[in-house]
Amino acid sequence: MSRPITGAYAVRKEAVSLNKMHGKHQTALPTPRKIRRGCSKELYRTIKRLGVYIPQDQLEAGETLYYKKVIANLLWIHENSSNRKLLADWWDKEVSPELAELWSLDRETLSNAFRAAFGG
Secondary structure, three states, X not given: OOOXXXXXXXXXXXXXXXXXXXXXXXXXXXXXXXXXXXXXXXXXXXXXXXXXXXXXXXXXXXXXXXXXXXXHOHHHHHHOOOOHHHHHXXXXXXXXXXXXXXXXXXXXXXXXXXXXXXXX
16 A cells, blocks of 8 residues: 655655656746837837937837737747847847838948847
């Protein structure tokens, strides 16, 4: 007759098995709120580095554009979250052309400002 395992040992054993199943150092996907706030902060820092005025309606349109691009590529971005250079390259290729057109800015200047603000 074996008795069921109870107490602190059972909790520890369950946590170990969950870590094996989900990966010990993997983080969960960010919530839409975190993504939206992160996009907003990154664009704010970029504009600050540019030293130009962007009207509020264009700023909101740019944030929405960036947010939609991030949501569309969320799994890839999450997998490469520790590689800032790769993420900045993705931003240059996927986001900066449309954002530069929307804000009537030079694409190269915008990309350089984003890299300086983002750290890639």
